[in-house]
Amino acid sequence: xxxxxxxxxGLTLISLIVLLGFIGSVALLVLKIxxxxxxxxxxxxxxxxxxxxxGIENQSEYEIKxxxxxxxxxxxxxxxxxxxxxxxxxxxxxxxxxxxxxxxPIIGNLSVLAEFNDSFEVGx
Numbered sequence: 001x002x003x004x005x006x007x008x009x010g011l012t013l014i015s016l017i018v019l020l021g022f023i024g025s026v027a028l029l030v031l032k033i034x035x036x037x038x039x040x041x042x043x044x045x046x047x048x049x050x051x052x053x054x055g056i057e058n059q060s061e062y063e064i065k066x067x068x069x070x071x072x073x074x075x076x077x078x079x080x081x082x083x084x085x086x087x088x089x090x091x092x093x094x095x096x097x098x099x100x101x102x103x104x105p106i107i108g109n110l111s112v113l114a115e116f117n118d119s120f121e122v123g124x
Contacts, residue, residue, distance in 0.1 A: 028106065036102050036114050039077050043098060046071040047118055050096070057094040057123040061087045064096065092123040 011019070050056060050067050059067075065085055072080060079102050088095040097119035104112045 029112075032104050032106055033112055033114070036079075036104060036112075039079060039102075040114075040116050042075040042077050043072075043080065043116070044118055046075070046077075047096070047098065047120055051120045051122060057089070057092050061089070064094075068098075094122045096120055 046068060049071060050064065053059075053067065056064065064087055065082055068080075068085055069082070072078075080098060080100050084098055084100040086097045086099065088097075097117065099115075099117045101113060101115045104114075106112060
């Protein structure tokens with residue numbers, strides 16, 4: 001009589017716990033990092049909208065920063081402070097750059113740092 005050994009299939013309890021822990025940690029990272037990049041997309045859209053304003057190179061720094069503040073307020077972007085917006089004007093030339101970083105705590109003393117630097121130039 002020949003005994004056939006069945007091949008075991010499936011996960012053990014320990015491998016299931018490790019797999020669920022890995023999936024949970026990846027989900028946590030995605031849920032923490034994704035909003036940072038969604039907010040950055042709103043910042044890029046605000047830059048493009050301000051760039052398209054007619055005669056933006058003739059406006060004062062206060063007016064330009066106020067335009068950004070209104071757009072960020074409407075879109076609920078709170079990571080950018082007024083000192084993060086750098087404006088360079090010279091005659092009909094305008095360069096606006098936004099440099100900021102976002103630190104998002106993950107667990108305990110582990111955090112994620114994202115640095116962004118976007119700009120546009122208008123005029124000659």
